[in-house]
Amino acid sequence: MRLVYLTGILLVILFGTFLNWILCCEARSESAIDAKEPVAVEAESPVIGSFFIKDSAGDFSFESEDNFKFKESNFFIVRPVPESVNQGVGELKSYLENGDNRFIDVTGYYDAGEGNNSAFPNLGLARANSVKNYLITQGLSSKKINTYGVLETDLPKKDSIYLGPLSFSLSDKLSSSDDVADIVERIKEEPIVLYFDSGRSTINFTEAQRKQYMDIVRAMDISDETTVMITGHADNIGDYFANKELGKRRAEFVKSYLVENGIPEGKIETASKGSIEPIADNNTAEGRAKNRRIVITLK
Structure with missing residues (x-):
């Protein structure tokens, strides 16, 4: 009789241990779900490369x-x-x-x-x-x-x-909300001006000019009617016709640079004023340097 009693106690202990293990595991499982542990998710696509x-x-x-x-x-x-x-x-x-x-x-x-x-x-x-x-x-x-x-x-x-x-x-929108007319007016009021030393063969825009150029590109993208106007100027060293030709060559040089940078060739006009529109005194080296210039604007 005593043996039966002890056996019953042992069975109760074993059953209780088994039940506790089952309930504990379920609780741990539910806890993991509730905590929303991070799950590795495959990226939709690489941002760069493909x-x-x-x-x-x-x-x-x-x-x-x-x-x-x-x-x-x-x-x-x-x-x-x-x-x-x-x-x-x-x-x-x-x-x-x-x-x-x-x-x-x-x-x-x-x-x-x-x-x-x-x-x-x-x-x-x-x-x-x-x-x-x-x-x-x-x-x-x-x-x-x-x-x-x-x-x-x-x-x-x-x-x-x-x-x-x-x-x-x-x-669902264009990045620039600027009106084309506003951009054109802004560029006309403050065009890109490049100064040329003798023999110069490179063009380097300043940071401010790069931003102006970005405005020009935006205007060209939005409006089919907008064109770029490049005008060459010279100092008064040499005769009228030589300076006129020099201004034209400089304008064409800048035009090739803008075409290289994405503006369609057919959307660019060039002209030369030679030495007839100075903005500084041609009697000084500093003044002549300012008169040797290219003006880039919109029309």
């Missing part, structure tokens, strides 16, 4: 491992453009043509160690603008494209060529 576009507000999505490429410290697209990228551009064009309220945002990236040999405020903007111009050649409207430039580190790179230093997204 050619990836998705409309979070629509049904468009395209991805390719290829992308536009750029040499170090350069904003010209390395050719040829991969066929898969062209395919994506074609699909994007069709999508945007059917959506009046959708715009593409192109963000160009650049590394801090790169030089900026463009007319834009930074190399990222210059790269984004090159892609914008390429998209235009493929039939997209400039009125549908926003461009941005962002400093980034650890950009994918191979043999001094950056592999897709860009990202793309779709939005």
Whole structure:
């Protein structure tokens, strides 16, 4: 009888231990769920590197491992453009043509160690603008494209060529809300003025001039009627006709620089005033230096 009694106690203890283990595990499981422990989620797509576009507000999505490429410290697209990228551009064009309220945002990236040999405020903007111009050649409207430039580190790179230093997204508005008339008036009031020393063969915009140039590009993108006017001026050293020709050559030199930086050649006019419109005293070296100038404005 005593043996039966002890056996019963032992069974009760074992059952209690088993029940406690079950309830404890369930409690731990529920606690983990309630705490919402972080779960590893695979990223939707790399931001930089691949050619990836998705409309979070629509049904468009395209991805390719290829992308536009750029040499170090350069904003010209390395050719040829991969066929898969062209395919994506074609699909994007069709999508945007059917959506009046959708715009593409192109963000160009650049590394801090790169030089900026463009007319834009930074190399990222210059790269984004090159892609914008390429998209235009493929039939997209400039009125549908926003461009941005962002400093980034650890950009994918191979043999001094950056592999897709860009990202793309779709939005519902243009980045610039400025009216074209306001931009044109602002540039007319304060045009870009470049001064030329004898034998000068390079152009380097100041930071302020780069911002002005960005305004010019925006105005050209929004309005088909807006054109760039480049006027050359000279000092009074030499005769009238020689100075007239010199002013014209300088204007054409600047025109080639602007074309290189993305403004269509057919949207630029050049002229020369020679030495007939001085802004300073031609009897001094300082005055003559100010008269040797190029004026870039809008019309």
